[in-house]
Amino acid sequence: MSHSSIDIVSPVAVPRTIRIDGSWVLLALIAIMALLPLVASPYVLLLMLPFVGYSIALFGFNLLFGTTGLLSFGHALFLGVGAYTAAVLTSKFGILSFEIILVAAAVISALVSVVIGGLCVRYTKIFFGMLTLAFGMLFHSFLFKFYAVTGGDQGMRVLRPLLLGMEWRGGKTAFLTGAFYYYALTLFALMGLTMWRITRSPFGLHLRAIRENAPKAAYVGVEVFRMRLAAFVISAVYGGIGGTILAVTTGLADPELAYWTHSGNLVFMAVLGGSGTFVGPAIGALVFVVLQDFVMALTQYWRFVMGAILVCLVIFMPQGLAGTIELLFSRRDREA
């Protein structure tokens, strides 16, 4: 028998490689969230709003951290900018249109980030982290001390906004779990898919090249400073928009929103979900919000429990939840 038949490819089923595509996970998350009001209680839906706010902020945060390699310890500053923009516009100027609030939050966050980013992105690693932390603390001090302007430790009220120019009647819970829930979810979908596109563009590729090896990137024509600044500004815009959702949800813009521990929470969520994946930070935000609510109901020492979880996570699952799932799938594929 001729051995030539050995080379003929037999129609044996090749094991399919399962790849977790971030955009599909995002779409699945959006679909689940859209159907959630059909089955979930108002309490659960109210819990989902901070998740949406944090997720939007984290899409931006992770463009800076996971994609560009710059870890900000002061990113809650932009949550504060968004929240106080909503508070000032609704309480002081009587502007209730949520679309105007969103645009204003985005523009003010961008302007603030150009100034702060212009100084911070000249540095990397711990120096970048410390500088962003310092700016975050400066902003928190401003919010805390300038009582006449910001309401100090009392914060500022955020009035119920008009959505698409329409006034939504009913109680606060009905508004938040009804129209505002779907509005926030639509924003989450739009901002998430936009970020997906950004990370898959030549611009996103240049950011990844900077994260990997900035000096080499410069020699192949990557404008390192401008790219880092652009990533910082985009992440700030996402932070500002996330902040407005958080503020409307609580009805309050509070200095604690810009406090350094809140920036730490953002880092926690990104690490928890997995900053190396696209949807990881959003999953981190979901798990964080649910876990925090659960642990707070159990014990007053909830910070201790959350800290212990973070320690275990960094030691045993450095890739985070999404990263670990991806790793398990790829191992299974290799074994197959």
Added chain:
Amino acid sequence: MQPQPVATAYAVPLFETINVSKAFGVFKALSDISFSVSDGEFVSIVGPNGAGKTTLVNVVTGLLRPTRGEVRFLGRDIAGIGPVELARLGMSRAFQLVNIFPALTVRETLAVAIASRLRRVSNPFRSLKRDGLLQADAERVAEVLGLRSKLDKVAFTLSQGEKKLLDIASAFALNPTVILLDEPTSGVSTGDKHAIMEVLVAAAKTAGARAIVQVEHDMDLVERYSHRIVALQAGSLLADMAPAAFFADPAMTAAVVGTRPRL
């Protein structure tokens, strides 16, 4: 065998250094170095360790600003202009030590340089995957450098020789006018050195490079591929001559390579 020119030769220098000096505090790394590179030339910079070769390349590529003197590229003073502007003007560089983007694939590594050249980054919503011109260009460069089959491999999983080629390929992906290679075959087995050099010369022609400047220790490669040798010693210019004249002078080889000890 006389090496073939990289491109059609013209008399006008592509770039030149004019009395370039570079000092680090009291230490003079370079003293009054003047040399030029013309169209079609393959120039090798040689010298013993510490002669100032890499400092010269760093000055020429804008990483270091000379303490004194001028560096001119296509008639323009480029002293200290920085790597991004230099790449835009048409000079690219590969490094002595392997310098890659470890987590990017070969295709993505090449796409970084091509996106810079094609100015694709101003629109953050443009799809990288659906950019036919960019993808085709990445495949073309990979083909020329022998990395076609590795296009979707992550850079850190490549062999040392392949990483070296990838580093060089990303410099070629800029379609440079002049390419500077700092020890392009360092860390590569002796058997692979000539193969890499052949690939380099072919790639230069394909990419439209008008000159190659390399820093090299391997005198066999220098003799075989160079049109001209610029020799440095203790930061000063020792010689600027054709390979035949250089290797015919025992004083030159002794200064650069050293002499065989008498037993």
